[in-house]
Amino acid sequence: MYLFDNDYSEGAHPNILKAIVTANLDQTLGYGEDAYTKKAQDMIRELVASKDADVYFITGGTLTNIVVLSHILRPYEAVIATDEAHIYTHETGAIEATGHKVIALDNVNGKLDVDEVEKVILAHKDHHMVLPKVLFVSNATELGTIYSRAELIALKELAVKYDMYLYLDGARLAVALASTTNDLTYQDIGMICDVFYIGGTKNGALFGEALVVVNDDLKKNFNYSIKQKGALFAKGKFLAIQFIELYTNDLSVKLARHANAMAQKISDAFSGNGYRLYTPTQINQVFVVVNNDKLDLFNQQFQGQVWGPFTDTSSIVRYTTSWATKHEQVDNFVDLIAKNVQPVGSLEDQAPVLSLDYITRKEEFEDQGVKAVDLDEKDKIEDLRF
Numbered sequence: 001m002y003l004f005d006n007d008y009s010e011g012a013h014p015n016i017l018k019a020i021v022t023a024n025l026d027q028t029l030g031y032g033e034d035a036y037t038k039k040a041q042d043m044i045r046e047l048v049a050s051k052d053a054d055v056y057f058i059t060g061g062t063l064t065n066i067v068v069l070s071h072i073l074r075p076y077e078a079v080i081a082t083d084e085a086h087i088y089t090h091e092t093g094a095i096e097a098t099g100h101k102v103i104a105l106d107n108v109n110g111k112l113d114v115d116e117v118e119k120v121i122l123a124h125k126d127h128h129m130v131l132p133k134v135l136f137v138s139n140a141t142e143l144g145t146i147y148s149r150a151e152l153i154a155l156k157e158l159a160v161k162y163d164m165y166l167y168l169d170g171a172r173l174a175v176a177l178a179s180t181t182n183d184l185t186y187q188d189i190g191m192i193c194d195v196f197y198i199g200g201t202k203n204g205a206l207f208g209e210a211l212v213v214v215n216d217d218l219k220k221n222f223n224y225s226i227k228q229k230g231a232l233f234a235k236g237k238f239l240a241i242q243f244i245e246l247y248t249n250d251l252s253v254k255l256a257r258h259a260n261a262m263a264q265k266i267s268d269a270f271s272g273n274g275y276r277l278y279t280p281t282q283i284n285q286v287f288v289v290v291n292n293d294k295l296d297l298f299n300q301q302f303q304g305q306v307w308g309p310f311t312d313t314s315s316i317v318r319y320t321t322s323w324a325t326k327h328e329q330v331d332n333f334v335d336l337i338a339k340n341v342q343p344v345g346s347l348e349d350q351a352p353v354l355s356l357d358y359i360t361r362k363e364e365f366e367d368q369g370v371k372a373v374d375l376d377e378k379d380k381i382e383d384l385r386f
């Protein structure tokens, strides 16, 4: 069994473990008052070209979200996010437990739609309702897509217009920025966002996220919020050391590129064999519709994560690769997919991401007992592709 379940199925990159071992007996002050932490903070400030930013290292993503949002929001203020946002779906109500409403909007390929956001801001028209104060975006999103520079700037402009803050959850920022379809840089993120974090856990660190507070309005007493929420790590240097390694000799981007390339191979195999991609593949995650009988078969060797049902007989499945994913396992999975082309249901079910490959290999598919799409429909299919 090989897991494509997540990007934290493995431990940490050997360089990181080595650096931790090297520093093991080095005596320093605790709670981030050490030279490693100072060095890592400087490196992150330089990376995001924000020389006055405050940088903190926190062990995990949920904890970072709790610290940031509870620090920013007054008791009557709320955060706007998508209905797939990690803070809305996968943090056990952690944000609501701090007393703040998460206003969830329908996602568009995992992203916030600027017009819909404006509508919901305007709908909160007086003090009988909560006051939306933060726009929460994840880049990459929870559906494996990424924001373009223009999309992020449009959200920031909206935030400025309505006196709100833009917070970016970068649990998967490394793979987002390493995507072949990306046009954002770390410097852009530093310039556009008020506050954001750079994920280490899903980028080859043992654990850890680097939180960057850019907007001066949010800086005051941030360290009190961190400590009060239990997020101030006594042996803080071991968080910082991991970021020093990740951002030395481009390790972070190399690991992210590997993860993305492995996912792209799996994605191409699916789309080339009649499967519908649920969202376009842009990072190290493939969201694909798989008939349940095929899924049972795949699960015997390669395990993804079922995201939810698609129809009565098919599921949306997420396959995630990591910095450590092995080439030969991906090749074996690709072979298995090619031997199991997806039977075509209705055109609507299949069309959006049917690849040209599928059309040109019609006969091969039919040999495997798969009903093929009428080639006259080819143009219609291409129109519907991403």
Ligand SMILES: Cc1ncc(COP(=O)(O)O)c(C=O)c1O
Binding pocket: 059, 060, 061, 062, 063, 086, 138, 141, 142, 169, 171, 172, 201
């Ligand atoms: C977008 C996003 N934010 C936050 C988290 C939470 O991270 P953690 O599991 O470290 O709390 C995740 C984890 O999958 C995530 O995908």
